[in-house]
Amino acid sequence: MTRRVVFVTGGMGGIGSAICRRLAAEGHTIVAGCLPGYEQKDQWLEAMRAEGFTVYAAEGDVANYESCVDMFAQLRSAVGQVEILINNAGITRDSVFKRMTEHHWHEVINTNLNSVFNVTRQAIDGMVERGWGRIVNISSVNAIKGQFGQTNYSAAKAGMAGFSKSLAQEVVRMGVTVNTVSPGYVETDLVMAMRAEVRAQIVASIPMGRLAKPAEIAAVVAFLASEEAGYITGANISVNGGMHMM
Ligand code: CAA
Ligand code: NAP
Numbered sequence: 001m002t003r004r005v006v007f008v009t010g011g012m013g014g015i016g017s018a019i020c021r022r023l024a025a026e027g028h029t030i031v032a033g034c035l036p037g038y039e040q041k042d043q044w045l046e047a048m049r050a051e052g053f054t055v056y057a058a059e060g061d062v063a064n065y066e067s068c069v070d071m072f073a074q075l076r077s078a079v080g081q082v083e084i085l086i087n088n089a090g091i092t093r094d095s096v097f098k099r100m101t102e103h104h105w106h107e108v109i110n111t112n113l114n115s116v117f118n119v120t121r122q123a124i125d126g127m128v129e130r131g132w133g134r135i136v137n138i139s140s141v142n143a144i145k146g147q148f149g150q151t152n153y154s155a156a157k158a159g160m161a162g163f164s165k166s167l168a169q170e171v172v173r174m175g176v177t178v179n180t181v182s183p184g185y186v187e188t189d190l191v192m193a194m195r196a197e198v199r200a201q202i203v204a205s206i207p208m209g210r211l212a213k214p215a216e217i218a219a220v221v222a223f224l225a226s227e228e229a230g231y232i233t234g235a236n237i238s239v240n241g242g243m244h245m246m
Contacts, residue, residue, distance in 0.1 A: 001027060002227065007075060007082040009033040009062050009119055010089030012044045014188025015138065018214030019086055022222045024053035031056045031075050031082070033089065036067070062089045062115035063107075072122040081126040084225045087116045087160070088138040092190055094149040105152045112156035116163055124171070133176035134225045137164050138217075139236065141184045145244040157182075161236050168234035177233040179224045184240025186212040208241030 006023050010016040011032025024030045030048075034041055036059040048055040056078050060071025075082065090112045093104035116137060127133025142150050143157030161180045168178040185191050185202055191211060194202075203211060220239050223229055238246065 004028045004083040004225075005031070005079050005081060006084040006086065006225070007031045007033065007058070007119075007123070008086040008088055009115065011086075012038065012040065012057075013088070014190065015183070015186060015214045015217050016086075016088045017044070018218035019088060019221050020048065020055065021051070021053070022215065022218040023084070023225065024048065024051075024055060026222065028084070029054045029056075029079055031058050031079055033058050033060060033062065033071065035059065035061060062119055063110040065118045065121075068115075068118040068122055081130070082123045083127065083130070083132060084134045084136075085120065085123045085127075086136050086138070086221060086225070087119055089115060090138065090157075090190075092150070092153050092193070094153065094194075096149055097151045100152060108152035109156050109159075112153065113159040113163075116160055120167070124167075124176070127176045128171055128174045131175040133171070133174075134229075135164070135167070135176065135178040136221050136224050137161075137178070137180045138221075139180045139182045141182055141238065141240040141244050144182060144236075144238070144246065164236070165234045172233055177224070177230065179229075179232060179234070180236040181217065181220050181224065182236055182238045182240065183217045184212055184238075184243045186214055186217060188214060206241045206243050208243075210241065212239060212241060 006028045011020050012034045020030045058071045058075040061067040137160045139160045140157040142154045164178045164180045
């Protein structure tokens with residue numbers, strides 16, 4: 001198996017850590033992105049290295065283009081060119097639309113959608129020049145079905161899927177695939193931040209009767225990032241316990 005350089009944005013979060021662990025276990029070199037000054041960075045790196053993995057960190061704010069330029073300069077000097085990019089960083093700022101502030105609208109669009117431009121722009125030319133690359137964008141079931149209280153989040157996540165299909169067409173002859181994974185509700189801080197009774201109602205509505213485990217999302221991401229998935233591009237893979245079937 002060819003060992004690749006992988007960059008996972010939001011790589012130290014719930015789903016991000018599972019993706020890093022899974023791809024590291026396959027022998028790849030991992031760079032986990034985090035916000036500048038993230039306090040648990042060293043602890044995270046030590047824990048992953050204790051498991052025998054080759055991991056690095058790159059600090060940057062994915063919502064800010066210049067910060068992404070600097071982050072990729074750090075990253076290239078540490079490990080070289082990114083061959084597998086996982087756009088995973090994301091936030092929620094849920095509220096009913098009539099109470100949604102302009103700030104919360106822009107915060108979510110910048111972090112969850114404009115980030116995909118900011119980061120992918122840094123990596124795509126190298127992938128095309130070398131004739132190989134994998135990009136996986138982490139969207140959401142709520143991009144496809146919509147969700148009460150998430151006009152900002154659903155719009156941003158649906159935008160990711162449109163981005164993936166368009167870029168996939170531009171680079172399809174150059175060995176680069178671009179796909180989207182749309183998880184349902186996963187056991188991470190993002191879901192635990194919801195009010196307990198709202199969360200309980202949502203869990204009760206999931207046909208499989210439970211939240212997803214981060215490793216169940218990571219397994220699908222790892223497949224799309226593999227050599228074997230070379231004929232899959234522009235796809236949007238749902239991993240949602242039957243919550244929304246297309
Ligand atoms: N459909 C229709 N009506 C609903 C509803 C729904 N899904 N959910 C709530 N309502 C109703 C309520 O019954 C309530 O009605 P009354 O005023 O008649 O009592 C009214 O709408 C207001 O609801 P809340 O009390 O919940 O309003 P709030 O302002 O306190 O909270 C909210 C609003 C923060 C959006 C809250 O409803 C909420 O957290 N909803 C869930 C949002 C969600 O799913 N977020 C996912 C986070 S994790 C994630 O995003 C990962 C991923 O990709 C899956
Ligand atoms: P999480 O644990 O909160 O992880 C999100 C990560 O993104 C955190 O490490 C966070 O860093 C980082 N991040 C946020 N804003 C950033 C920024 N501006 N620049 C750089 N990094 C930033 O949440 P998660 O559940 O693992 O979510 C990962 C992705 O999956 C998100 O895109 C989310 O929308 C998507 N998703 C999650 C679920 C779910 O149910 N959990 C379902 C569908 C899709 P800090 O912690 O330092 O802020």
